Structures are given as C-alpha cells and as structure tokens.
Amino acid sequence: MKTVLEARNINKYFKKPVLFHVLKNISFKVRQGEFVSIMGKSGCGKSTLLYILSTMDTDYEGQLFLNEELVTGENREKLSHIRNKYIGFVFQFHYLLSEFSVLENVMLPAKKLGEKSPSQIEEAAMEKLRILGIEHIAQKRASRISGGEKQRVAIARALINDPVIIMGDEPTGNLDSYNAENVFNIFKDLSDNQGLSLLVVTHDKDFADKTDRIIEMGDGEIIG
Amino acid sequence: MINWKVILNIAKTHLLTKIKQTAIAALGVTFGIGSYITLVSFMTGLNKMLDDLILNQTPHVHIYNEIEPSKKQPIAFYEEFKNSFNVVHSIKPKQSQKKIHNALPIIDYLEKNEHVRGALPQIKTQIFYIAGSIEIGGNLTGIDIMQEVEFFNFKDYVVKGTPEALKNTNNGILLGSGIAEKMSLGIGDRVQISTISGEIFPLKIVGLYQSGIADLDNIQSFANIKTVQRILGEAENYITDINVKLHTIEDALPLAQKIEQQFQLKAIDINTANAQFETGSNIRNLITYAVSITLLIVAGFGIYNILNMLIYEKMNDIAILKATGFSGKDVQLIFMSQAVIIGIVGGILGLILGFILSSVIDNVPFETEALPLIKTYPINFDFFYYMVGISFAMVSTFFAGYLPSQKAKKIDPVDIIRSQ
Ligand SMILES: Nc1ncnc2c1ncn2[C@@H]1O[C@H](COP(=O)(O)OP(=O)(O)OP(=O)(O)O)[C@@H](O)[C@H]1O
Ligand SMILES: [Mg+2]
Numbered sequence: 001m002k003t004v005l006e007a008r009n010i011n012k013y014f015k016k017p018v019l020f021h022v023l024k025n026i027s028f029k030v031r032q033g034e035f036v037s038i039m040g041k042s043g044c045g046k047s048t049l050l051y052i053l054s055t056m057d058t059d060y061e062g063q064l065f066l067n068e069e070l071v072t073g074e075n076r077e078k079l080s081h082i083r084n085k086y087i088g089f090v091f092q093f094h095y096l097l098s099e100f101s102v103l104e105n106v107m108l109p110a111k112k113l114g115e116k117s118p119s120q121i122e123e124a125a126m127e128k129l130r131i132l133g134i135e136h137i138a139q140k141r142a143s144r145i146s147g148g149e150k151q152r153v154a155i156a157r158a159l160i161n162d163p164v165i166i167m168g169d170e171p172t173g174n175l176d177s178y179n180a181e182n183v184f185n186i187f188k189d190l191s192d193n194q195g196l197s198l199l200v201v202t203h204d205k206d207f208a209d210k211t212d213r214i215i216e217m218g219d220g221e222i223i224g
Numbered sequence: 225m226i227n228w229k230v231i232l233n234i235a236k237t238h239l240l241t242k243i244k245q246t247a248i249a250a251l252g253v254t255f256g257i258g259s260y261i262t263l264v265s266f267m268t269g270l271n272k273m274l275d276d277l278i279l280n281q282t283p284h285v286h287i288y289n290e291i292e293p294s295k296k297q298p299i300a301f302y303e304e305f306k307n308s309f310n311v312v313h314s315i316k317p318k319q320s321q322k323k324i325h326n327a328l329p330i331i332d333y334l335e336k337n338e339h340v341r342g343a344l345p346q347i348k349t350q351i352f353y354i355a356g357s358i359e360i361g362g363n364l365t366g367i368d369i370m371q372e373v374e375f376f377n378f379k380d381y382v383v384k385g386t387p388e389a390l391k392n393t394n395n396g397i398l399l400g401s402g403i404a405e406k407m408s409l410g411i412g413d414r415v416q417i418s419t420i421s422g423e424i425f426p427l428k429i430v431g432l433y434q435s436g437i438a439d440l441d442n443i444q445s446f447a448n449i450k451t452v453q454r455i456l457g458e459a460e461n462y463i464t465d466i467n468v469k470l471h472t473i474e475d476a477l478p479l480a481q482k483i484e485q486q487f488q489l490k491a492i493d494i495n496t497a498n499a500q501f502e503t504g505s506n507i508r509n510l511i512t513y514a515v516s517i518t519l520l521i522v523a524g525f526g527i528y529n530i531l532n533m534l535i536y537e538k539m540n541d542i543a544i545l546k547a548t549g550f551s552g553k554d555v556q557l558i559f560m561s562q563a564v565i566i567g568i569v570g571g572i573l574g575l576i577l578g579f580i581l582s583s584v585i586d587n588v589p590f591e592t593e594a595l596p597l598i599k600t601y602p603i604n605f606d607f608f609y610y611m612v613g614i615s616f617a618m619v620s621t622f623f624a625g626y627l628p629s630q631k632a633k634k635i636d637p638v639d640i641i642r643s644q
Contacts, residue, residue, distance in 0.1 A: 051638045056547060077551050084549020093644045095544045097234075099241045109548045111230040157548065 088158025253570025261578020385431020563625020
C-alpha cells in the first residue's frame, strides 16, 4: 500500500514563556485508505502535531512527506496549495464562514483550487452534502444551523477537493453520541470505499477502538 | 494563480454584511473627494476668471517705441576717447517720437507670420476730459474696434452701447465708466476733450467702457484710429503701438525677442508683463490642494480604522481561509479589494457630490461693480479634475488598506485556532 503521510523525527519546541520540548522524535506513517486515530492525555501535544502535519505550522525540526514527497521547507504559497488540494481539515470547533451559506462554505476551497467549472463545483458540493445527509440545509446561512450540522458541513468542506487525507482534531468532541456515531460511520465509509486516509485525534475510546490503528501519545512522544 | 472571482466575492460579502461601517468609510471618501472637486472647480474658476480679466485684454506681444536714453551715448562714437573712462552727467532721452516708424509694413509683415493670429494697430495719447469747468487727465486710445472685438474680447468691456456704434460714428468715443460717472455723462451726450497742445474737440459718447479695474476705468477711453489721428493732426500712418495676438502663448517670448532685434522697437511678451500674476494663481492652487489632501488623509484614516476593525472581527474567517488553502496573499487581496471598492464607490459618489455642489455654486448670483461680465460665481468644470479626484480616492484608499491587509496576510491560523 502506498504511503500517504510520513513524519520523520519531528521535534518541536516552544520558546516562550520557557523553552519547552513539546514534540519529541515523532515518526510514523499513514498508508492509503488507513483510518488512524491519535489518543493521549490532554496537553501531550496532539493538536500541535496535527498543525505541523497539516502544513499550517512550519516551525519544527524533522521531515514531513506527503504522497512520498518532501513538503518540509516548501514556500508558503506552495504549502497553501498543498493544503487546498491534498489535505482536508476538520476542527473540534466547527469553523465556518458565518456570513456565507452552507453551500458556499463547502464550495470555497474548490473555487480557490479552480480546477472545475462553477457548475461542476456546485454539483460536487451538493453531492458531498448529500453523503453527509444535510443537502436540505444547503442554502441556509452557516450561522443559522445546529452544531452537529455545522460539523458535518465542515466535513463536507474538507472533502470537496477529494483530498488524499483528512485530518481531524477531536471532530466529534462537541457532538452527542448519536452524531458522533454518525460522523464515525461517514469516515469509515470514506476510508473503506473511497480509499481515503484519515488521521483523527480523539479522546473517545470507543471511537478509537473502531479505527484501523491507534497511535498513543504521552508527553510529546509516541508510546504505542 | 489568483482567483479574483472568489476573492472579490468574499470581499463583497464582508462589505455587505458590515454595510454600516462600509457606508461610513465610503462617506469619508465621498466627503473628501466632493470637497476637493468643489474647491478645485471654484478656485480654478476664480483663477481663470481673474486671468481672463487681465490676459484677454493683454496682447501676447506689445510693440511700442520706448522713450529711453540711447544705449550708446554720442561720446562713444569718438575714436579718441575709446580707451578712456567717460562720465556723462544728466543723460536725457534722445529726441525721439512715440510713433512707430513703418508701422503699417510691420503689421503686414507680422500678419504673414504663421504664429500670429492678428496684429492690431493702436494710437495711445494723453488727453484731458473737459465738462464745463472740470478738466480731468486721461488716456485716449485709437483702435480698430472690430478687430479688437475679434481678438481681445473687447465687446465684453463695452457695458453700454455697442462696438458697432463706435465703428459707425465718425467722432464717437467709448468713454471709461469711471469718467462717465464723475462727469455725469451717458450715451448720446457729448464730451469735450483737449489734446496736450490745447486743441479742443467735441466727441459723441456712443458707449461706456468698463474693464473692472477702477484705476483704468477712471482715465481710459477709446475712439477710432482715424478720429485720434485727426485730433492729433497726424497722418494716416501714425501708429504708436502694435498689439499682437498669437495662436499659442508660448511663442510670445521668441517673437518679442525677434521683433526687438529686427526693428529696434520695444516688444514686451505677456509672460514678462504679467509675471506677478502667476504667483497669485499658484498660491490659490496650493491652498486648494492643501485643504483637499487634508480631507483625504482624514478619510484615509477612517478607512484604515474600519479595515483594522474588520480584520479584528474576521480573525476566524482569516484562519479558516488559510487552513483551507487560501494563501496569505489571497487574504491580503481580499482586504485590499475591500479598501479599493470603498475607494471607488466613495470616490464616484464624491465626484457626483462635487459636481452637484459646484453646479449649485455656479448658479449663485455674484454681481460686482468690478467685474461687469460676471453674473454668477465662476466654476471650472474641467474633466481633468474629476480624473485626478477618482485617482486620488483610489490611491489614498489603497494606502489606507495596505497596512491592515498586510497584517491580515501575516496572521498565523494556528494561533487563532488554538485560542478557541
Ligand atoms: N503557543 C504555545 N506556546 C507555548 N506553549 C504552548 C503553546 N501552545 C501549546 N502549548 C503547550 O504545548 C502543549 C501541547 O499542547 P496541545 O494543544 O498540542 O495539546 P493537546 O494534546 O492537543 O491537548 P488537548 O487534548 O487538551 O487538546 C501543552 O502543554 C500546551 O500548554
Ligand atoms: Mg488539542
């Protein structure tokens, strides 16, 4: 199986307020179609790692590969493009542009990518909303929908450019068990049927147990 | 690759959802540009009016015979004193006549020059106006009235009567309005004038002349060239001045120099004669621009503030956009386009406001003794100033938007996401 994401000896320090070695020699791989979860105590560095893996944070040591290509050291313009095309990110807090409609929120990354025509983009966006069972709220303002709906809109947005990997930082953290279950099933389906890789930080043991592999973190290190 | 459609769409949505702030920022620009247009139209209108007042009646080149001491005194012709130091006391002007020798051939010659629109003969002479026991000193100028009308807008200064009446009346005179008032004379009356040598002639008043410059109107009158020649007892080729009007004012200096050389006459070009005039116009322009720039800077700070505020409110949006693949440059362009849109909309409204205000001023009555021609405040509707205005609006909003947008460009999405 092809490797989609690889971290090699990633180290990160926070220099303020005191020098703090937050990530220590993190190395692992995620293969195509694999559903991986990351678990660990609060404050062990999971979010920090995810920001590095998603190319938003460039202040680290070590190497990061995406699709077997080195992305460490690329310029910001290129990194933006990589995030846009290859990585979908789902936050714990549903991050949507509140003044835009649900549909527009989902379409925005595709419009930025500019590989499809506007009508194709709209069609694709509606398709993703349908997969997530929320096509009926497509025209609603993003600020006027429920938290669970927002989370699913964020997932639809992460999917719009057909990325190779989806990263989530506690994507079910704010959802009730029914909606959490629902999101898990969506992820599972995407990884099984569409060959999408997933890397999800979670505190939910039941959720993690159902994934292909669990990465245990403690104090900035991988412990299992 | 910049996807303008997406960027402008986001910019538009931001502006529309914050319509109040947008409107305030745009109104600042509108106010600045509107005042600029109004001020500059009014000021340049005023300048132009004052310029016209002088320049229309001023020939581009004025040719006459200056009474001045000979540059080469007789002693310089003596070979014997060539190497000695000569002192000449009490130099007197050379016995010379005011008459331009060969005036008519010179006029013919000038009119053949392609730069020249017209060369007009004049006779200037000192006279006294006599009404009963009053005797007032003054100037009488003999002119070719119809040509003066054609080339020097003379008609504008004939406030009563018509130029044609002078042309058709043999012993007619266009009396200066100041004198007419002093002597209680009007059209149809007769005025006695006396030459320096003492002869007295009655002339019929066919009109009143008013230049708007009181000192001039108190002494100056006009008559036909022939009339003046007859009064002075001179022949038909007696001409004291030639006024030249050119196609372009820039040719005035070279032509004047050429004439001085060629004919040994005094030739003054308009720029030399009215150098002090430019200074006044320049200072008025300076004030106009100083005020307008101040207004625009204030408007610029308004935009700067509002964009800063907007960016602060939109931190989350910026983080989301960056996390989903928009580059720092894209985000910067989103906010820059907001500034420029505010600039364009506010600027265009400002042009309209300026146009309306100056139209209103243009219709406000403004009547003054000094300016017989002017009925309303002068406004200069020059399209050029509208171009300057809109460019100004865009440049100033561009700079006002630049710093905040630069800040937005540098925002680190991780910081924002973490702080949730
Ligand atoms: N900007 C920063 N400067 C200094 N220290 C930081 C900064 N951001 C995070 N930290 C510290 O780094 C450590 C790791 O933080 P991180 O957010 O990655 O934890 P986490 O594993 O995601 O925790 P949680 O499960 O609560 O989300 C924490 O101890 C935190 O205090
Ligand atoms: Mg975290």
